[in-house]
Amino acid sequence: MKPFMDDQSFLLTTATAERLYHDVAAGLPIVDYHCHISPAEVWEDRRYENLTQVWLGGDHYKWRLMRANGVDERFITGDASDREKFQEWAETLERCIGNPVYQWAHLELKRYFGYDKPLTGASAQEVWNLAKERLAEPDMSCRGLIERSGVKLLCTTDDPADDLRYHQLLAADPSFSVKVLPACRPDGALRIERSGEFGAYVARVSAASGRTIGSFADFTAALHERYDFFDQMGCRTADHAFESVDWTEADPAEVERVFAAGLAGEPLSGHEVLQYQSAFMAWASREYAERGWVMQLHFGCRRDNNRPMFERLGPDTGYDCIDAPTSTSGLARFLGALQQAGTLPKTVLYSLNPNDNVLIDTVMACFQEAPCAGKLQNGSAWWFNDSETGMRAQMTALAEEGVLGNFIGMLTDSRSFLSYPRHEYFRRVLCSLIGEQVEAGAYPDDPEALARLVRDISYNNAVRYFGFPLKEA
Secondary structure (H helix, E strand, O other), X not given: OOOOXXXXXXXXXXXXXXHHHHHHHOOXXXXXXXOOOOHHHHHHOOOOOOHHHHHHOOOHHHHHHHHHOOOOHHHOOXXXXXXXXXHHHHHHHOOOOOOHXXXXXXXXXXXXXOOOOOOOOOOHHHHHHHHHHHHOOHHHOHHHHHHHOOEEXXXXXXXXXXXXXXXXXXXXXXOOOOEEEOOEOOHHHHOOXXXXXHHHHHHHHHHHHOOXXXXXXXXXXXXXXXXXXXXXXXXXXXXXXXXXOOXXXXXXXXXXXXXXXXXXXXXXXXXXXXXXXXXXXHHHHHHHHHHOOEEEEEEOEEXXXXXXXXXXXXXXXXXXXXXXXXXXXXHHHHHHHHHHHOOOOOEEEEEOXXXXXXXXXXXXXXXXXXXXXXXXXXXXXXXXXXXXXXXXXXXXXXHHHOOHHHOOOOXXXXXXXXXXXXXXXXXXXXXXXXXXXXXXXXXXXXXXXXXXXXXXXXXXXXXXXXXXXXXXX
């Protein structure tokens, strides 16, 4: 029997996997090209008083598990004390055998707090006291957590209307060695069907750009200026969230009509929404291609399903789920239209539905082209798939249908400053997959070539792909 989450062998299935992880992967730096941490908290170098603040605030992964364990909402998002909330979480966690959150949580306890025993209801007080003591130490502030995790660069998630004030302050601060870059997330610009919200969003862009917006042409002109600003601040990527990806041709006059209707808060048909979104993405992809930005597309998610709780707590509170498999024709139409127009940028595709892995790999293979190795990417296993099973399925499909050696690897997609052990988790799974191929005789045991594969997938490929100002490892 292996010890509990033993450093030497955890998730490492062969001797080759252990060698690759410990000799190559473990010491590599981290580039986190997609996360949701707050640049304001990084600039202010926020400190946390206890584990509830750093672990449970805003973490809907944990909230979902607590609800599934019958915990009253008062102890999740309500007015219970931090210690009470942590107790409920500890009592929930000990029942979560097989859940990746169980493994992430214990990796975080080991790496940041030196605690290598299970967190349970009975050990909660011991862990609470240890963490409280440790969090008071100088290297446990937000910046300290980032630096001691080996992070060299991270990209936050920022609306085009944001002023990027904290990015400007961080860029001018020589005391912090980690590069913090903005990543453009114009979801509000796509959500024309949200009556009232869309008009308010257009007003935000108008105020940020100083332009009067009365038409779609005005809107894209204003966003063009905001994209210029983001580019000057080092932005290298834009991200979009869809329920599903599709495409239709749209007459410019019709797009202007739909934009005016959306601005006025009028109801729109599904086809009208698709016309507008297709026109917007045609414009946006051209912007990205011209600037050399990477376009990231997240889809396959059905959000905010529990309406009473959405109205009470808002979005991103644990009430989202996987949507139906992606339409091959819709994704192919979308990418094909951009390719035909000569505006298809480097693109990362993430589906929340694991049944889409092979679909994505075969569709994106139709649009790969020189000079970029892996111009289109099947993004890292995302959200509900951030597990050993999900990561193995995503990488196995990519290996079988494409070129795994060009994969850009892991990201945190997290709001927590303790999430960086997810890169360790990913690298252990990666080394196991490669090690199994080698020990089965399916790939040669060439230490230099294997080390190069691990370094590239874990770090170098992302540096090259996004064009980040970093040295390769």
